[in-house]
Amino acid sequence: MRSRRYTLIGLVLTALMLFPVYWMLNVSLTPQQDMRKSPPDLFPLHPTFEGYRSVLDDQLPYLGTSLLIGLGTVALTLVLAAPAGYSLAKLRPRGGGALGLALLIAQMVPGIVMAMGFYGIFLDLGLLNSWWGLIIADSTIAVPFGVMIFTAFMSGIPGELIAASRIDGAGTFRTFWSIVLPVSRNALVTVSLFSFLWAWSDFVFANTLDGGGDLRPITLGIYKYIGNNNQEWNAIMATAVVASIPAAVLLVLAQRYVAAGVTAGAVKD
Protein backbone atom coordinates (compact mmCIF):
# COMPACT_ATOMS: atom_id res chain seq x y z
CA MET A 1 0.00 0.00 0.00
CA ARG A 2 2.74 2.35 1.03
CA SER A 3 4.89 1.27 -1.87
CA ARG A 4 2.13 2.21 -4.28
CA ARG A 5 2.03 5.72 -2.88
CA TYR A 6 5.78 6.08 -3.40
CA THR A 7 5.44 4.82 -6.94
CA LEU A 8 2.83 7.48 -7.55
CA ILE A 9 5.00 10.26 -6.12
CA GLY A 10 7.92 8.93 -8.13
CA LEU A 11 5.89 9.06 -11.32
CA VAL A 12 4.86 12.64 -10.65
CA LEU A 13 8.45 13.72 -9.92
CA THR A 14 9.73 12.01 -13.05
CA ALA A 15 7.02 13.63 -15.14
CA LEU A 16 7.96 17.06 -13.75
CA MET A 17 11.63 16.46 -14.44
CA LEU A 18 11.05 15.22 -17.95
CA PHE A 19 8.58 17.91 -18.90
CA PRO A 20 11.12 19.80 -21.07
CA VAL A 21 11.83 16.59 -22.95
CA TYR A 22 8.12 16.08 -23.50
CA TRP A 23 7.79 19.68 -24.59
CA MET A 24 10.53 19.25 -27.16
CA LEU A 25 8.59 16.28 -28.61
CA ASN A 26 5.32 18.18 -28.51
CA VAL A 27 6.71 21.25 -30.27
CA SER A 28 8.43 19.09 -32.88
CA LEU A 29 4.99 17.76 -33.88
CA THR A 30 3.14 21.09 -33.76
CA PRO A 31 2.10 22.62 -37.11
CA GLN A 32 3.80 25.89 -37.99
CA GLN A 33 0.61 27.98 -37.81
CA ASP A 34 -0.08 26.83 -34.22
CA MET A 35 3.43 27.67 -33.01
CA ARG A 36 2.65 31.17 -31.78
CA LYS A 37 -0.77 30.19 -30.48
CA SER A 38 -1.62 31.42 -27.01
CA PRO A 39 -2.27 29.35 -25.00
CA PRO A 40 -0.02 26.74 -26.61
CA ASP A 41 -1.45 23.27 -27.23
CA LEU A 42 -0.28 21.05 -24.41
CA PHE A 43 -0.67 17.96 -26.57
CA PRO A 44 0.06 17.45 -30.23
CA LEU A 45 -3.62 17.62 -31.21
CA HIS A 46 -2.93 18.00 -34.90
CA PRO A 47 0.43 16.29 -35.22
CA THR A 48 2.46 17.07 -38.29
CA PHE A 49 5.69 15.62 -39.53
CA GLU A 50 6.76 18.66 -41.52
CA GLY A 51 9.45 19.39 -38.94
CA TYR A 52 10.88 15.91 -39.34
CA ARG A 53 10.68 16.20 -43.12
CA SER A 54 12.97 19.23 -43.03
CA VAL A 55 15.34 17.36 -40.73
CA LEU A 56 15.62 14.65 -43.35
CA ASP A 57 16.11 17.23 -46.09
CA ASP A 58 18.62 19.48 -44.36
CA GLN A 59 20.26 17.73 -41.46
CA LEU A 60 21.00 14.17 -42.53
CA PRO A 61 24.61 14.88 -43.60
CA TYR A 62 25.28 16.56 -40.24
CA LEU A 63 24.10 13.45 -38.45
CA GLY A 64 26.47 11.35 -40.53
CA THR A 65 29.38 13.62 -39.64
CA SER A 66 28.54 13.44 -35.95
CA LEU A 67 28.47 9.65 -36.13
CA LEU A 68 31.86 9.63 -37.84
CA ILE A 69 33.37 12.03 -35.29
CA GLY A 70 31.81 10.13 -32.39
CA LEU A 71 33.17 6.76 -33.50
CA GLY A 72 36.56 8.26 -34.30
CA THR A 73 36.76 9.78 -30.85
CA VAL A 74 35.85 6.46 -29.24
CA ALA A 75 38.60 4.67 -31.19
CA LEU A 76 41.25 7.26 -30.38
CA THR A 77 40.27 7.36 -26.71
CA LEU A 78 40.37 3.58 -26.29
CA VAL A 79 43.71 3.22 -28.07
CA LEU A 80 45.32 5.79 -25.79
CA ALA A 81 43.52 5.15 -22.52
CA ALA A 82 43.35 1.36 -22.20
CA PRO A 83 47.11 0.63 -22.36
CA ALA A 84 47.87 3.66 -20.19
CA GLY A 85 45.30 2.53 -17.63
CA TYR A 86 46.82 -0.93 -17.57
CA SER A 87 50.29 0.48 -17.09
CA LEU A 88 49.21 2.80 -14.26
CA ALA A 89 47.22 0.04 -12.56
CA LYS A 90 49.56 -2.92 -12.87
CA LEU A 91 52.94 -2.09 -14.36
CA ARG A 92 53.55 0.97 -12.20
CA PRO A 93 55.75 3.13 -14.42
CA ARG A 94 58.05 5.71 -12.91
CA GLY A 95 56.23 8.98 -12.37
CA GLY A 96 52.85 7.29 -12.46
CA GLY A 97 51.61 9.36 -9.53
CA ALA A 98 52.54 12.60 -11.25
CA LEU A 99 50.80 11.41 -14.40
CA GLY A 100 47.64 10.70 -12.45
CA LEU A 101 47.71 14.18 -10.99
CA ALA A 102 48.23 15.67 -14.46
CA LEU A 103 45.14 13.81 -15.67
CA LEU A 104 43.05 15.14 -12.79
CA ILE A 105 44.16 18.67 -13.54
CA ALA A 106 43.59 18.18 -17.28
CA GLN A 107 39.91 17.64 -16.54
CA MET A 108 39.68 21.02 -14.87
CA VAL A 109 40.78 23.01 -17.89
CA PRO A 110 37.77 24.82 -19.39
CA GLY A 111 36.88 23.68 -22.90
CA ILE A 112 36.79 27.26 -24.06
CA VAL A 113 40.49 27.69 -23.22
CA MET A 114 41.39 24.49 -25.06
CA ALA A 115 39.36 25.71 -28.03
CA MET A 116 41.35 28.91 -28.21
CA GLY A 117 44.67 27.05 -28.04
CA PHE A 118 43.54 24.56 -30.66
CA TYR A 119 42.35 27.35 -32.90
CA GLY A 120 45.84 28.82 -33.09
CA ILE A 121 47.48 25.45 -33.67
CA PHE A 122 44.95 24.28 -36.25
CA LEU A 123 45.26 27.58 -38.08
CA ASP A 124 49.03 27.08 -38.37
CA LEU A 125 48.65 23.49 -39.51
CA GLY A 126 45.70 24.09 -41.82
CA LEU A 127 43.51 21.70 -39.86
CA LEU A 128 40.56 24.04 -39.35
CA ASN A 129 37.26 22.72 -40.72
CA SER A 130 38.44 19.11 -40.87
CA TRP A 131 36.54 16.27 -39.27
CA TRP A 132 39.62 14.59 -37.92
CA GLY A 133 40.79 17.83 -36.35
CA LEU A 134 37.52 17.70 -34.43
CA ILE A 135 38.16 14.08 -33.44
CA ILE A 136 41.47 15.14 -31.89
CA ALA A 137 39.91 18.10 -30.09
CA ASP A 138 36.90 16.10 -28.85
CA SER A 139 39.13 13.32 -27.56
CA THR A 140 40.66 15.76 -25.06
CA ILE A 141 37.38 15.64 -23.15
CA ALA A 142 37.34 11.85 -22.93
CA VAL A 143 40.96 10.71 -22.68
CA PRO A 144 41.73 11.73 -19.05
CA PHE A 145 38.38 10.31 -17.93
CA GLY A 146 39.08 7.12 -19.87
CA VAL A 147 42.51 6.59 -18.33
CA MET A 148 41.07 7.02 -14.85
CA ILE A 149 38.24 4.57 -15.42
CA PHE A 150 40.63 1.99 -16.85
CA THR A 151 43.14 2.48 -14.03
CA ALA A 152 40.47 2.13 -11.36
CA PHE A 153 38.95 -0.91 -13.03
CA MET A 154 42.19 -2.71 -13.88
CA SER A 155 43.57 -2.28 -10.35
CA GLY A 156 40.78 -4.64 -9.35
CA ILE A 157 41.92 -7.43 -11.67
CA PRO A 158 43.54 -10.11 -9.50
CA GLY A 159 47.31 -10.24 -9.82
CA GLU A 160 47.13 -14.05 -9.99
CA LEU A 161 45.36 -13.86 -13.33
CA ILE A 162 48.18 -11.83 -14.79
CA ALA A 163 50.86 -13.94 -13.13
CA ALA A 164 49.26 -17.10 -14.55
CA SER A 165 49.37 -15.65 -18.03
CA ARG A 166 53.02 -14.82 -17.52
CA ILE A 167 53.82 -18.34 -16.41
CA ASP A 168 52.15 -19.62 -19.55
CA GLY A 169 54.76 -17.62 -21.42
CA ALA A 170 52.73 -14.64 -22.58
CA GLY A 171 54.54 -11.32 -22.88
CA THR A 172 53.17 -8.11 -21.40
CA PHE A 173 51.41 -7.11 -24.59
CA ARG A 174 49.91 -10.56 -25.09
CA THR A 175 48.71 -10.56 -21.48
CA PHE A 176 47.16 -7.15 -21.96
CA TRP A 177 45.47 -8.09 -25.22
CA SER A 178 44.15 -11.57 -24.43
CA ILE A 179 43.60 -11.43 -20.68
CA VAL A 180 43.27 -7.88 -19.39
CA LEU A 181 41.17 -6.35 -22.18
CA PRO A 182 38.57 -9.13 -22.29
CA VAL A 183 37.96 -9.00 -18.53
CA SER A 184 37.79 -5.20 -18.69
CA ARG A 185 34.68 -5.27 -20.86
CA ASN A 186 32.66 -3.12 -18.46
CA ALA A 187 35.29 -0.43 -18.42
CA LEU A 188 35.56 -0.55 -22.21
CA VAL A 189 31.79 -0.10 -22.58
CA THR A 190 31.68 2.74 -20.04
CA VAL A 191 34.54 4.66 -21.63
CA SER A 192 33.21 4.14 -25.17
CA LEU A 193 29.75 5.25 -24.11
CA PHE A 194 30.94 8.49 -22.58
CA SER A 195 33.48 9.38 -25.25
CA PHE A 196 30.82 8.88 -27.91
CA LEU A 197 28.23 10.96 -26.08
CA TRP A 198 30.65 13.80 -25.37
CA ALA A 199 31.91 13.93 -28.95
CA TRP A 200 28.33 13.77 -30.22
CA SER A 201 27.25 16.66 -27.96
CA ASP A 202 30.33 18.82 -28.41
CA PHE A 203 29.48 22.36 -29.35
CA VAL A 204 32.48 24.48 -28.30
CA PHE A 205 35.06 22.78 -30.50
CA ALA A 206 32.66 22.37 -33.40
CA ASN A 207 31.73 26.02 -33.36
CA THR A 208 35.29 27.31 -33.14
CA LEU A 209 37.21 24.79 -35.22
CA ASP A 210 34.69 23.76 -37.86
CA GLY A 211 32.74 26.85 -38.87
CA GLY A 212 33.00 26.56 -42.60
CA GLY A 213 33.82 22.97 -43.49
CA ASP A 214 31.66 20.64 -45.56
CA LEU A 215 31.49 18.06 -42.82
CA ARG A 216 29.84 19.73 -39.88
CA PRO A 217 28.37 17.95 -36.84
CA ILE A 218 24.71 18.03 -35.86
CA THR A 219 25.22 20.41 -32.94
CA LEU A 220 26.28 23.06 -35.45
CA GLY A 221 23.42 22.03 -37.70
CA ILE A 222 20.95 22.91 -34.95
CA TYR A 223 22.82 26.06 -33.95
CA LYS A 224 22.87 27.44 -37.49
CA TYR A 225 19.23 26.47 -37.86
CA ILE A 226 18.29 28.55 -34.84
CA GLY A 227 20.40 31.44 -36.11
CA ASN A 228 19.06 31.51 -39.66
CA ASN A 229 15.56 30.62 -38.86
CA ASN A 230 13.94 31.32 -35.55
CA GLN A 231 10.44 30.80 -36.86
CA GLU A 232 10.26 27.10 -37.63
CA TRP A 233 10.55 25.86 -34.09
CA ASN A 234 8.93 22.58 -35.00
CA ALA A 235 11.85 21.86 -37.34
CA ILE A 236 14.40 23.00 -34.74
CA MET A 237 12.81 20.77 -32.09
CA ALA A 238 12.53 17.88 -34.54
CA THR A 239 16.27 18.16 -35.13
CA ALA A 240 16.80 18.28 -31.38
CA VAL A 241 14.74 15.11 -30.97
CA VAL A 242 16.74 13.34 -33.65
CA ALA A 243 20.03 14.56 -32.14
CA SER A 244 18.93 13.11 -28.79
CA ILE A 245 18.34 9.62 -30.17
CA PRO A 246 21.85 8.31 -29.46
CA ALA A 247 21.54 9.40 -25.82
CA ALA A 248 18.14 7.71 -25.55
CA VAL A 249 19.32 4.50 -27.22
CA LEU A 250 22.44 4.31 -25.08
CA LEU A 251 20.42 4.93 -21.95
CA VAL A 252 18.12 2.04 -22.73
CA LEU A 253 20.87 -0.35 -23.84
CA ALA A 254 23.56 0.51 -21.35
CA GLN A 255 21.77 1.96 -18.36
CA ARG A 256 23.97 0.38 -15.72
CA TYR A 257 27.15 1.50 -17.47
CA VAL A 258 25.87 5.06 -17.47
CA ALA A 259 25.32 5.03 -13.73
CA ALA A 260 28.69 3.32 -13.29
CA GLY A 261 30.37 5.99 -15.36
CA VAL A 262 28.84 8.83 -13.38
CA THR A 263 29.85 7.38 -10.06
CA ALA A 264 33.07 5.60 -10.99
CA GLY A 265 35.79 6.68 -8.70
CA ALA A 266 34.13 9.98 -7.83
CA VAL A 267 33.02 8.31 -4.65
CA LYS A 268 35.19 6.34 -2.32
CA ASP A 269 34.28 2.69 -2.63
Next chain:
Amino acid sequence: MTLARVDRPRRRTPAVAEVSGSGRPAAQRRLRRRSRLTALAFVAPLIAYLAAFYLYPLYRNLDLSLRDYTVRSFVAGDAPFSGWDNFQKVLDDPTFGPALRHTMVFTFVSIAFQYVIGLALAVFFNRHFRLSAVLRALFLIPWLLPLIVSASTWSWMFNSESGVVNYFLHFFGVDPVGWLTSPDWALPSVIIANIWIGIPFNLVILYSGLQNIPAELYEAASLDGASAWQVFRRITFPLLRPVSAITLLLGLVYTLKVFDLIWIMTKGGPGDSSSTLATWSYQLGFGTLLPKFGPGAAVGNLLILIALVFGLLYIRVQRRQEA
Protein backbone atom coordinates in the same frame (compact mmCIF):
# COMPACT_ATOMS: atom_id res chain seq x y z
CA MET B 1 32.07 13.85 -16.17
CA THR B 2 33.63 12.26 -13.22
CA LEU B 3 37.04 12.02 -11.86
CA ALA B 4 38.22 8.57 -11.12
CA ARG B 5 40.56 7.73 -8.37
CA VAL B 6 43.98 7.05 -9.74
CA ASP B 7 46.04 6.51 -6.72
CA ARG B 8 45.58 3.11 -5.30
CA PRO B 9 47.44 1.90 -2.26
CA ARG B 10 50.95 1.17 -3.40
CA ARG B 11 51.15 -2.35 -2.15
CA ARG B 12 53.86 -3.64 -4.45
CA THR B 13 54.45 -7.30 -4.66
CA PRO B 14 58.17 -7.32 -4.01
CA ALA B 15 60.04 -8.29 -7.14
CA VAL B 16 62.07 -11.47 -6.92
CA ALA B 17 65.31 -9.52 -7.09
CA GLU B 18 64.44 -7.46 -4.07
CA VAL B 19 63.71 -10.51 -1.97
CA SER B 20 66.56 -12.80 -2.84
CA GLY B 21 69.18 -10.07 -2.81
CA SER B 22 72.08 -12.23 -3.87
CA GLY B 23 72.07 -14.36 -7.00
CA ARG B 24 72.80 -12.90 -10.39
CA PRO B 25 72.44 -9.15 -9.97
CA ALA B 26 73.31 -8.26 -13.56
CA ALA B 27 70.62 -10.47 -15.08
CA GLN B 28 68.07 -9.30 -12.56
CA ARG B 29 68.87 -5.69 -13.19
CA ARG B 30 68.39 -6.28 -16.89
CA LEU B 31 65.04 -7.93 -16.23
CA ARG B 32 63.90 -5.10 -14.00
CA ARG B 33 64.93 -2.53 -16.55
CA ARG B 34 63.02 -4.36 -19.24
CA SER B 35 59.82 -4.39 -17.21
CA ARG B 36 60.28 -0.72 -16.47
CA LEU B 37 60.61 -0.01 -20.17
CA THR B 38 57.49 -2.04 -20.89
CA ALA B 39 55.57 -0.05 -18.29
CA LEU B 40 56.77 3.12 -19.95
CA ALA B 41 55.90 1.86 -23.44
CA PHE B 42 52.28 1.40 -22.37
CA VAL B 43 51.95 5.01 -21.18
CA ALA B 44 54.18 6.60 -23.81
CA PRO B 45 51.37 7.27 -26.32
CA LEU B 46 49.35 8.95 -23.58
CA ILE B 47 52.28 11.11 -22.53
CA ALA B 48 52.94 12.13 -26.13
CA TYR B 49 49.24 12.88 -26.55
CA LEU B 50 49.06 14.99 -23.38
CA ALA B 51 52.11 16.95 -24.46
CA ALA B 52 50.79 17.60 -27.95
CA PHE B 53 47.10 18.15 -27.24
CA TYR B 54 47.00 19.50 -23.68
CA LEU B 55 50.29 21.15 -22.84
CA TYR B 56 50.85 22.66 -26.26
CA PRO B 57 47.37 24.23 -26.61
CA LEU B 58 47.66 25.55 -23.06
CA TYR B 59 51.06 26.99 -23.88
CA ARG B 60 49.64 28.56 -27.04
CA ASN B 61 46.84 30.06 -25.02
CA LEU B 62 49.28 31.51 -22.50
CA ASP B 63 51.40 32.86 -25.34
CA LEU B 64 48.29 34.42 -26.88
CA SER B 65 47.46 36.18 -23.65
CA LEU B 66 50.94 37.71 -23.44
CA ARG B 67 51.02 39.16 -26.96
CA ASP B 68 49.31 41.95 -28.81
CA TYR B 69 47.38 40.21 -31.56
CA THR B 70 45.44 41.55 -34.49
CA VAL B 71 43.68 39.38 -37.06
CA ARG B 72 46.56 39.94 -39.45
CA SER B 73 49.33 39.19 -36.98
CA PHE B 74 47.36 36.17 -35.78
CA VAL B 75 47.60 34.63 -39.22
CA ALA B 76 51.16 35.81 -39.80
CA GLY B 77 52.24 34.83 -36.28
CA ASP B 78 54.40 37.89 -35.61
CA ALA B 79 52.49 39.61 -32.81
CA PRO B 80 54.70 41.65 -30.47
CA PHE B 81 55.19 40.53 -26.89
CA SER B 82 53.21 42.75 -24.56
CA GLY B 83 53.63 41.21 -21.14
CA TRP B 84 50.72 41.63 -18.76
CA ASP B 85 49.00 44.28 -20.90
CA ASN B 86 46.12 42.01 -21.85
CA PHE B 87 45.51 41.03 -18.25
CA GLN B 88 45.58 44.68 -17.22
CA LYS B 89 43.14 45.53 -20.02
CA VAL B 90 40.81 42.76 -18.95
CA LEU B 91 40.91 43.72 -15.27
CA ASP B 92 40.16 47.35 -16.15
CA ASP B 93 37.32 46.40 -18.48
CA PRO B 94 33.84 47.36 -17.21
CA THR B 95 32.67 43.84 -18.10
CA PHE B 96 35.12 42.19 -15.71
CA GLY B 97 33.26 42.94 -12.48
CA PRO B 98 29.85 41.76 -13.70
CA ALA B 99 31.32 38.70 -15.46
CA LEU B 100 33.11 37.61 -12.29
CA ARG B 101 30.02 38.23 -10.18
CA HIS B 102 27.79 36.33 -12.61
CA THR B 103 30.24 33.44 -12.67
CA MET B 104 30.09 33.21 -8.88
CA VAL B 105 26.30 33.56 -8.70
CA PHE B 106 25.78 31.09 -11.54
CA THR B 107 28.12 28.56 -9.95
CA PHE B 108 26.99 28.77 -6.33
CA VAL B 109 23.25 29.07 -6.91
CA SER B 110 23.31 26.23 -9.47
CA ILE B 111 25.25 23.97 -7.15
CA ALA B 112 23.18 24.74 -4.08
CA PHE B 113 19.92 23.82 -5.83
CA GLN B 114 21.35 20.85 -7.70
CA TYR B 115 22.69 19.45 -4.48
CA VAL B 116 19.60 19.98 -2.34
CA ILE B 117 17.22 18.65 -5.00
CA GLY B 118 19.60 15.82 -5.88
CA LEU B 119 19.89 14.82 -2.24
CA ALA B 120 16.13 14.91 -1.66
CA LEU B 121 15.59 12.73 -4.71
CA ALA B 122 18.38 10.35 -3.69
CA VAL B 123 16.76 9.88 -0.27
CA PHE B 124 13.40 9.36 -1.95
CA PHE B 125 14.70 6.79 -4.42
CA ASN B 126 16.58 5.00 -1.66
CA ARG B 127 13.26 3.48 -0.54
CA HIS B 128 12.02 0.31 -2.11
CA PHE B 129 9.03 0.74 -4.34
CA ARG B 130 7.88 -0.52 -7.69
CA LEU B 131 9.44 1.15 -10.74
CA SER B 132 12.01 2.85 -8.53
CA ALA B 133 14.97 1.73 -10.68
CA VAL B 134 13.25 2.59 -13.96
CA LEU B 135 12.28 6.08 -12.81
CA ARG B 136 15.76 6.70 -11.46
CA ALA B 137 17.21 5.79 -14.85
CA LEU B 138 14.80 8.16 -16.58
CA PHE B 139 16.10 10.95 -14.37
CA LEU B 140 19.45 10.63 -16.15
CA ILE B 141 18.03 11.83 -19.47
CA PRO B 142 18.57 15.58 -18.97
CA TRP B 143 22.20 14.92 -18.21
CA LEU B 144 22.75 12.79 -21.32
CA LEU B 145 21.09 15.11 -23.82
CA PRO B 146 23.42 17.20 -25.94
CA LEU B 147 23.61 20.67 -24.38
CA ILE B 148 22.47 22.31 -27.60
CA VAL B 149 19.26 20.29 -27.34
CA SER B 150 18.49 21.25 -23.74
CA ALA B 151 19.54 24.84 -24.35
CA SER B 152 17.29 25.30 -27.37
CA THR B 153 14.38 23.57 -25.65
CA TRP B 154 14.66 25.87 -22.64
CA SER B 155 15.03 28.88 -24.93
CA TRP B 156 11.70 28.08 -26.53
CA MET B 157 10.05 27.30 -23.20
CA PHE B 158 11.25 30.67 -21.87
CA ASN B 159 10.06 32.56 -24.95
CA SER B 160 8.24 35.63 -23.64
CA GLU B 161 5.23 35.49 -26.00
CA SER B 162 4.70 31.85 -26.84
CA GLY B 163 6.68 30.09 -24.14
CA VAL B 164 5.05 27.44 -22.01
CA VAL B 165 6.63 28.79 -18.81
CA ASN B 166 4.78 32.08 -19.06
CA TYR B 167 1.63 30.14 -19.95
CA PHE B 168 1.86 28.18 -16.67
CA LEU B 169 2.63 31.33 -14.70
CA HIS B 170 -0.52 32.91 -16.05
CA PHE B 171 -2.53 30.29 -14.12
CA PHE B 172 -1.06 31.69 -10.94
CA GLY B 173 -1.92 35.22 -11.97
CA VAL B 174 1.69 36.11 -12.73
CA ASP B 175 2.29 38.55 -15.58
CA PRO B 176 4.42 37.32 -18.48
CA VAL B 177 8.14 37.51 -17.72
CA GLY B 178 10.68 38.42 -20.40
CA TRP B 179 12.88 35.54 -19.33
CA LEU B 180 15.67 35.80 -21.85
CA THR B 181 15.07 39.36 -22.98
CA SER B 182 15.07 41.24 -19.68
CA PRO B 183 18.44 41.95 -18.01
CA ASP B 184 16.95 40.99 -14.63
CA TRP B 185 15.82 37.55 -15.71
CA ALA B 186 18.45 36.35 -18.17
CA LEU B 187 20.83 35.08 -15.49
CA PRO B 188 18.10 33.36 -13.42
CA SER B 189 16.85 31.72 -16.65
CA VAL B 190 20.18 30.14 -17.51
CA ILE B 191 20.64 29.12 -13.87
CA ILE B 192 17.26 27.33 -13.89
CA ALA B 193 18.19 25.44 -17.04
CA ASN B 194 21.60 24.57 -15.58
CA ILE B 195 20.08 23.28 -12.33
CA TRP B 196 17.83 21.01 -14.39
CA ILE B 197 20.84 19.62 -16.26
CA GLY B 198 22.88 19.07 -13.08
CA ILE B 199 20.28 17.32 -10.91
CA PRO B 200 20.90 13.83 -12.39
CA PHE B 201 24.62 13.93 -11.66
CA ASN B 202 24.01 14.86 -8.02
CA LEU B 203 21.24 12.29 -7.72
CA VAL B 204 23.39 9.42 -8.99
CA ILE B 205 26.46 10.17 -6.89
CA LEU B 206 24.50 10.84 -3.70
CA TYR B 207 22.33 7.77 -4.29
CA SER B 208 25.38 5.56 -4.56
CA GLY B 209 26.66 7.18 -1.36
CA LEU B 210 23.40 6.29 0.40
CA GLN B 211 23.71 2.68 -0.73
CA ASN B 212 26.91 2.41 1.25
CA ILE B 213 25.33 3.38 4.57
CA PRO B 214 24.82 0.17 6.56
CA ALA B 215 21.15 -0.85 6.83
CA GLU B 216 21.62 -1.84 10.51
CA LEU B 217 21.91 1.81 11.45
CA TYR B 218 18.47 2.48 10.04
CA GLU B 219 17.04 -0.61 11.73
CA ALA B 220 18.44 0.51 15.06
CA ALA B 221 17.02 3.98 14.54
CA SER B 222 13.58 2.65 13.73
CA LEU B 223 13.69 0.44 16.87
CA ASP B 224 14.43 3.57 18.84
CA GLY B 225 11.39 5.17 17.25
CA ALA B 226 13.27 7.93 15.44
CA SER B 227 11.29 10.15 13.09
CA ALA B 228 12.19 10.38 9.41
CA TRP B 229 13.69 13.82 9.92
CA GLN B 230 15.75 12.64 12.91
CA VAL B 231 17.06 9.71 10.86
CA PHE B 232 18.08 12.07 8.10
CA ARG B 233 19.73 14.56 10.44
CA ARG B 234 21.49 12.08 12.72
CA ILE B 235 22.40 9.28 10.33
CA THR B 236 22.00 9.95 6.63
CA PHE B 237 23.42 13.44 6.38
CA PRO B 238 26.49 13.01 8.63
CA LEU B 239 27.47 9.68 7.06
CA LEU B 240 27.04 11.15 3.60
CA ARG B 241 29.35 14.06 4.35
CA PRO B 242 32.43 12.76 2.49
CA VAL B 243 30.35 11.95 -0.59
CA SER B 244 28.68 15.34 -0.34
CA ALA B 245 32.04 17.10 -0.23
CA ILE B 246 33.18 15.33 -3.39
CA THR B 247 29.88 16.01 -5.15
CA LEU B 248 29.96 19.71 -4.33
CA LEU B 249 33.58 20.18 -5.30
CA LEU B 250 33.15 18.30 -8.57
CA GLY B 251 30.07 20.41 -9.26
CA LEU B 252 32.10 23.53 -8.56
CA VAL B 253 34.89 22.57 -10.93
CA TYR B 254 32.45 21.67 -13.71
CA THR B 255 30.00 24.54 -13.29
CA LEU B 256 32.77 27.13 -13.49
CA LYS B 257 33.44 25.91 -17.02
CA VAL B 258 29.85 26.02 -18.28
CA PHE B 259 29.78 27.86 -21.53
CA ASP B 260 27.55 26.26 -24.19
CA LEU B 261 24.34 26.57 -22.26
CA ILE B 262 24.64 30.30 -21.59
CA TRP B 263 26.00 31.05 -25.03
CA ILE B 264 23.19 29.24 -26.82
CA MET B 265 20.43 30.67 -24.62
CA THR B 266 21.49 34.31 -24.22
CA LYS B 267 25.00 34.85 -25.68
CA GLY B 268 25.71 36.44 -22.27
CA GLY B 269 23.12 39.13 -22.89
CA PRO B 270 21.10 41.21 -22.96
CA GLY B 271 24.00 43.59 -22.51
CA ASP B 272 26.31 41.83 -20.06
CA SER B 273 23.47 40.66 -17.86
CA SER B 274 24.22 36.95 -18.10
CA SER B 275 27.85 36.96 -19.19
CA THR B 276 30.29 34.86 -17.19
CA LEU B 277 34.06 34.61 -17.50
CA ALA B 278 33.64 31.69 -19.91
CA THR B 279 31.19 33.44 -22.24
CA TRP B 280 33.12 36.69 -22.05
CA SER B 281 36.34 34.95 -23.02
CA TYR B 282 34.56 33.39 -25.99
CA GLN B 283 32.91 36.68 -26.88
CA LEU B 284 36.31 38.39 -27.00
CA GLY B 285 37.99 35.65 -28.98
CA PHE B 286 35.32 34.41 -31.37
CA GLY B 287 32.13 36.35 -30.84
CA THR B 288 32.77 39.38 -33.03
CA LEU B 289 34.12 40.20 -36.45
CA LEU B 290 37.10 41.91 -34.81
CA PRO B 291 38.41 39.21 -32.48
CA LYS B 292 40.49 40.22 -29.49
CA PHE B 293 42.42 36.99 -29.07
CA GLY B 294 44.86 38.35 -26.51
CA PRO B 295 42.32 39.59 -23.96
CA GLY B 296 40.12 36.55 -24.68
CA ALA B 297 42.99 34.24 -23.84
CA ALA B 298 43.77 36.31 -20.75
CA VAL B 299 40.22 35.82 -19.43
CA GLY B 300 40.53 32.10 -20.22
CA ASN B 301 43.72 31.88 -18.20
CA LEU B 302 42.10 33.65 -15.24
CA LEU B 303 39.31 31.07 -15.45
CA ILE B 304 41.85 28.23 -15.37
CA LEU B 305 43.40 29.78 -12.29
CA ILE B 306 40.06 29.86 -10.44
CA ALA B 307 39.22 26.32 -11.55
CA LEU B 308 42.62 25.12 -10.35
CA VAL B 309 42.10 26.53 -6.86
CA PHE B 310 38.92 24.50 -6.44
CA GLY B 311 40.49 21.58 -8.29
CA LEU B 312 43.37 21.36 -5.86
CA LEU B 313 40.88 21.57 -3.00
CA TYR B 314 39.08 18.60 -4.57
CA ILE B 315 42.30 16.62 -4.80
CA ARG B 316 43.10 17.40 -1.16
CA VAL B 317 39.70 16.28 0.06
CA GLN B 318 39.93 13.11 -1.97
CA ARG B 319 43.44 12.32 -0.73
CA ARG B 320 42.41 12.89 2.86
CA GLN B 321 39.51 10.48 2.46
CA GLU B 322 41.78 7.82 1.11
CA ALA B 323 44.26 8.16 3.93
